[in-house]
Amino acid sequence: MKPLNRFNRRGVLAVAGSVFMAGALMLGSANAHAAWPERPITLIVPWGAGGGTDQVARALAASMEANLGQPVNVVNRTGGSGVIGHAALAAAAPDGYTIGTINVDLSQLVCKGVTDLTYEKFTQIALLNSAPAGLIVNAESPFNSASELLDAIKAEPANTFKASGTGAGGIWHLAFAGWLYKEGVDPNKVPWVPSQGEAPSLKDAAAGAVDVVTPPLSSGLQLIQAGKLKALATMGESRFSQLPEVPTLEEATGTDWQVSTWRMIGAPAGLSDEMRDNLVAAVKAAFDSESFTAFMQERGFSKNWKGPEEARAFHQGEDENICVVMKAAGMVN
Amino acid sequence: MIENLQAALELVFTVDVLTAIFFSCLFGLFTGAMPGVSATVAVALLVPVTFFMSPVAALASIATAVAIAIFAGDLPGGLLRIPGTPASAAYADEAYAMTRKGEGERALTISLVCSVIGGLVGVLALSLSAPMLADFALEFRYHEYFWLAAIGLTTAGFVCGDNPVKGLVSVCIGLMLSTVGFDMISGVPRFTFGYFPLLEGIHFIPVMIGVFAVAEVIRNLVQPTSTYLVEVPEKRTGFRDVAGTVYRYKGKAATGSVLGVIIGALPGAGSDMASWVSYAIGKRFSKTPEKFGTGHPEGIVAATSSNNAATCSTWIPSLVFGIPGDSVTAIVIGVLFLKGLQPGPTVFLEDAPLVYSIFVAFLVANLLLIPVGLVAIKAARQILRIPTRTLMPLILVFCIVGSFAINNSMMGVSIILVSGVAAFFMQENGFPVAPAILGMVMGRLLEENFIQAMIVADGDWLAFFERPIAATLGAITIAFWLSPLAVALIARARARRVARANGGAT
Numbered sequence: 001m002k003p004l005n006r007f008n009r010r011g012v013l014a015v016a017g018s019v020f021m022a023g024a025l026m027l028g029s030a031n032a033h034a035a036w037p038e039r040p041i042t043l044i045v046p047w048g049a050g051g052g053t054d055q056v057a058r059a060l061a062a063s064m065e066a067n068l069g070q071p072v073n074v075v076n077r078t079g080g081s082g083v084i085g086h087a088a089l090a091a092a093a094p095d096g097y098t099i100g101t102i103n104v105d106l107s108q109l110v111c112k113g114v115t116d117l118t119y120e121k122f123t124q125i126a127l128l129n130s131a132p133a134g135l136i137v138n139a140e141s142p143f144n145s146a147s148e149l150l151d152a153i154k155a156e157p158a159n160t161f162k163a164s165g166t167g168a169g170g171i172w173h174l175a176f177a178g179w180l181y182k183e184g185v186d187p188n189k190v191p192w193v194p195s196q197g198e199a200p201s202l203k204d205a206a207a208g209a210v211d212v213v214t215p216p217l218s219s220g221l222q223l224i225q226a227g228k229l230k231a232l233a234t235m236g237e238s239r240f241s242q243l244p245e246v247p248t249l250e251e252a253t254g255t256d257w258q259v260s261t262w263r264m265i266g267a268p269a270g271l272s273d274e275m276r277d278n279l280v281a282a283v284k285a286a287f288d289s290e291s292f293t294a295f296m297q298e299r300g301f302s303k304n305w306k307g308p309e310e311a312r313a314f315h316q317g318e319d320e321n322i323c324v325v326m327k328a329a330g331m332v333n
Numbered sequence: 334m335i336e337n338l339q340a341a342l343e344l345v346f347t348v349d350v351l352t353a354i355f356f357s358c359l360f361g362l363f364t365g366a367m368p369g370v371s372a373t374v375a376v377a378l379l380v381p382v383t384f385f386m387s388p389v390a391a392l393a394s395i396a397t398a399v400a401i402a403i404f405a406g407d408l409p410g411g412l413l414r415i416p417g418t419p420a421s422a423a424y425a426d427e428a429y430a431m432t433r434k435g436e437g438e439r440a441l442t443i444s445l446v447c448s449v450i451g452g453l454v455g456v457l458a459l460s461l462s463a464p465m466l467a468d469f470a471l472e473f474r475y476h477e478y479f480w481l482a483a484i485g486l487t488t489a490g491f492v493c494g495d496n497p498v499k500g501l502v503s504v505c506i507g508l509m510l511s512t513v514g515f516d517m518i519s520g521v522p523r524f525t526f527g528y529f530p531l532l533e534g535i536h537f538i539p540v541m542i543g544v545f546a547v548a549e550v551i552r553n554l555v556q557p558t559s560t561y562l563v564e565v566p567e568k569r570t571g572f573r574d575v576a577g578t579v580y581r582y583k584g585k586a587a588t589g590s591v592l593g594v595i596i597g598a599l600p601g602a603g604s605d606m607a608s609w610v611s612y613a614i615g616k617r618f619s620k621t622p623e624k625f626g627t628g629h630p631e632g633i634v635a636a637t638s639s640n641n642a643a644t645c646s647t648w649i650p651s652l653v654f655g656i657p658g659d660s661v662t663a664i665v666i667g668v669l670f671l672k673g674l675q676p677g678p679t680v681f682l683e684d685a686p687l688v689y690s691i692f693v694a695f696l697v698a699n700l701l702l703i704p705v706g707l708v709a710i711k712a713a714r715q716i717l718r719i720p721t722r723t724l725m726p727l728i729l730v731f732c733i734v735g736s737f738a739i740n741n742s743m744m745g746v747s748i749i750l751v752s753g754v755a756a757f758f759m760q761e762n763g764f765p766v767a768p769a770i771l772g773m774v775m776g777r778l779l780e781e782n783f784i785q786a787m788i789v790a791d792g793d794w795l796a797f798f799e800r801p802i803a804a805t806l807g808a809i810t811i812a813f814w815l816s817p818l819a820v821a822l823i824a825r826a827r828a829r830r831v832a833r834a835n836g837g838a839t
Contacts, residue, residue: 048660048663054667055667055670055671058380058667059671062384076377077742078533079514079515079530079532079533079534081515081517081532083515083529083532084529084530084532084533084742087529112520114522115529159791162788162789167517167518167520168517168518168519168520169520170517170520191788192788193475193785193788193789194517194518194519194520194781194784194785195517195785196517196781199600199655199656199657199663200600200601200656202656203471203600203650203654203656204474204475206471206654207471207472207473207474208474209474209475209785209789210789221655222654222655222675222676222677223654223655223656225677225679226653226654226677226678226679227678228471228654295670295671298670298671298673298675299670
C-alpha cells in the first residue's frame with residue numbers, strides 16, 4: 001500500500017505542476033494579446049481547392065501573410081453544399097485566429113431550412129466582391145439578345161429549351177427561374193439540368209448539350225473569347241468591364257432583374273470588438289494591396305468593399321431577400 | 334514552333350527554374366507516397382509557395398509535383414497494398430501479388446518505366462494536338478459521358494477475380510455508397526439520417542485507404558502468420574529484364590498511353606478512369622487473361638502508362654478553354670491567372686513561350702522521374718525489412734493521419750476504420766473489394782449524367798444512340814456486356830460439335 005500512496009502523491013504533485021505551467025502559459029499568451037497575430041491564422045473555405053471562392057481566399061491570404069508576418073492557412077472544408085465549412089467557421093473559437101469565407105449559398109440553405117446558420121451566427125468582417133449572373137448561349141445559337149431568347153421561350157412549347165449553371169436550387173438556377181417568373185413565364189417551362197458547378201455547365205453549353213447557362217460572364221470569359229459561347233446579357237447593375245459590349249439585362253429587356261453571388265470574410269459570433277478591428281484592418285490592407293487588386297482584375301472579379309457593419313446589414317438583407325425570390329420561383333414551400 | 338521551343342528551353346534551363354523543379358520533385362515524391370495525400374492536396378499545398386516564384390518556375394514545379402506524385406502513389410500500392418491514388422488502385426493488387434512473390438522491385442521498376450513512357454506520350458499529345466483534342470472533348474455531352482461511365486463500371490468485371498456474382502455485389506455496395514450525401518440533381522440530402530457531416534457524402538479516398546490498408550492491418554492482426562511481409566527471398570532485378578518485359582508488352586503500353594491521353598482530355602473523366610479502363614482492355618485483349626491478378630506485369634504496364642498520360646492531357650481543356658480537366662488542373666487554372674496567363678485558344682499564340690515551357694517542364698519532370706524513381710524504389714523497398722508487428726501499427730498511424738488530412742476532420746478517420754472492418758469481412762468471405770472502389774468513383778458520374786441526359790432529351794431513350802460518338806460508345810459497352818454470353822454460347826456449340834464428332838467416330 002505504501003509505495004502506491006507515494007506514487008499517488010507524486011502524481012498529484014505532477015498534475016499540480018502541469019496545471020501551474022499551463023496557467024503560466026495562458027497568462028503569457030494573454031499578455032502578448034496586444035501583439036496580434038502571434039500565431040498562424042486559419043482561413044476556412046467551404047468549397048474545393050481551385051474554385052472561384054478558393055482562389056479569392058488564397059490570393060487574399062497571400063497578401064495578408066505578407067502584411068502580418070504570420071502564415072494565413074487556407075483550409076478547404078468542403079461538402080454539403082457549403083454547410084460543412086460554414087458550420088465549422090461558426091463553431092470555431094472567436095479568438096481572432098479563425099476566419100472564413102461566407103457565400104450567398106448559405107442564405108439559400110438557411111431559407112431551405114437545411115441549416116440554421118443565419119447572419120447572427122457570424123461576426124462579419126468585410127464583403128470582398130460580388131459577381132452577377134450572366135445569360136450565355138452556345139456560339140451557334142440562333143439568339144443574339146436576351147429579348148430574342150425570351151420571346152422564343154414564350155412562343156415555343158414547354159421543354160423546347162434547357163438551361164443549366166449549377167445544382168438544383170443553386171444561385172444561378174435561382175437567377176434563371178426568378179427571371180422567367182418576373183417575366184410572367186412559368187419557370188418550369190424551361191427544365192433545369194442540374195450541374196456540378198459553373199465550369200461543367202459552361203462546358204455543356206459549349207458542347208451544345210444545353211441551350212442557355214447563367215454563370216457570371218467572368219467565369220465564361222475564356223470560352224466566350226474562344227468563340228465557343230456567346231454572352232447575351234449580365235444580370236448586374238452595370239456592364240462587365242471585360243466585355244463592355246454585352247448589355248445588362250435591364251438594358252436588353254427593360255426588366256430590372258439582378259442576381260449576384262457574393263463573398264465575404266467572417267469570423268465566429270462573439271468576437272471581441274478589438275479583435276474584429278484587428279481583422280478588418282488586416283483584411284482591408286490585403287484587399288487594397290497591389291497583388292490582390294491585380295489578381296481580381298485579371299480574373300474578371302469585381303472588387304466591392306463593405307466594412308463590418310455594412311457587411312452585416314447586407315448579410316441580413318440577403319437572408320431575407322433571397323428567400324423572397326426563392327419562394328417566388330417556387331423553390332421552397 | 335521551333336523558335337517557341339527554343340525560347341521555352343531558355344526559360345526552363347535557368348538556375349531558379351531547375352531548382353524549383355528539383356525541390357518539387359522531392360515534394361511530389363513524399364506527398365504521393367503518403368496514403369491519403371493525393372496529387373490534388375500536394376498541388377494545393379504548393380500553391381502558396383508558387384506566389385513567390387516566376388511564372389515558369391511556378392508552373393514547372395506544379396507539373397513536376399503532379400507527374401512524380403502519381404508515380405509515387407504506386408510505391409505504397411505495390412509494396413504494402415495501400416494505393417496512394419485512386420488511379421493506382423486499379424493495379425495495386427497485381428503489383429502487391431508480385432511483391433509477395435519477391436518481385437516487388439521488378440513490379441515497381443516496370444511501373445516506373447511505363448509511367449515515364451505514358452508521361453512522354455502525354456507531353457507529346459499536349460504539345461502537338463492540344464487544340465484539336467480540346468475540340469474533340471467538346472463533342473462529349475451527357476449521353477457520351479454516361480456511356481463512358483458505363484464502360485468504366487463494366488471494367489469491374491475484369492478485376493473481380495473468379496466469382497462474378499460476388500464482384501457484382503461489391504460494385505453495388507460501391508454504387509450505394511456513392512449516393513450518400515447532398516444530391517445536386519434534386520437539391521436534397523440522401524441517406525444522411527439528419528447527420529450533417531454525411532452531407533458531403535462518403536469520399537472514396539478514405540474508403541480506399543480503409544479497404545486496402547486498414548483491412549490488411551486487421552488481417553495481420555488476426556492471423557499473424559509471418560514475421561516479415563515477404564517471406565520469399567527478394568529477387569534482384571536487372572534493367573534488361575524490365576526493359577524486356579516492357580518491350581514484350583509494348584502494345585499494351587501504347588494503347589494504355591493513347592487511351593490515357595483521350596480519357597484524360599475529357600473534363601471530369603481523368604486519370605482514375607483511364608487507369609481502370611486500360612487495365613480492363615489490357616486483360617480483355619490479352620493472350621493470357623487468366624494470369625491477371627496473380628502478379629502478372631501485363632496489366633501494370635497498361636494501367637500505369639495510362640494514368641501518367643492522362644495527367645498531362647488533363648491540362649488540355651484547362652489551357653485551351655479554361656475548363657478544369659480534374660481537381661488538380663482546377664487549381665492550376667487559378668495559378669495560371671495569378672501568373673498573368675489567360676487560358677484560351679489564343680494561349681498558344683500569345684503566350685507561346687510560356688506554354689511551351691510548361692511542355693518542356695513536363696518533359697524534364699518525366700525524364701527526372703527515372704533516376705529519382707529508381708532511388709525511391711531502392712529506398713522504399715527497405716520497408717519490407719521492417720518486421721510485420723512494427724510495420725502494421727506504423728501503417729495504421731499513417732492511414733489515420735492521411736485520412737484526417739483529406740478534409741481536416743475526424744469523419745475521414747471514422748470512414749477508414751468502418752470500411753476497413755467491412756472490407757476485412759468481405760475479403761474473408763471471398764468478396765473482392767476493388768470493384769467497390771470503382772463503383773464509388775463511377776457511381777456519381779453515371780447517375781448524374783444519366784439524369785442530365787434524360788432531362789435534356791425529355792426522357793427519350795433513343796437519344797442514347799442518336800449521336801455518332803454516343804452510339805459507338807454504347808455499342809462498345811453492350812458488346813462488353815454480351816461478350817461473356819457469346820463466348821459461352823460459342824464454347825457450348827463447339828463442345829457439342831466435338832461431342833458429335835466423337836460420337837460419330839465410335
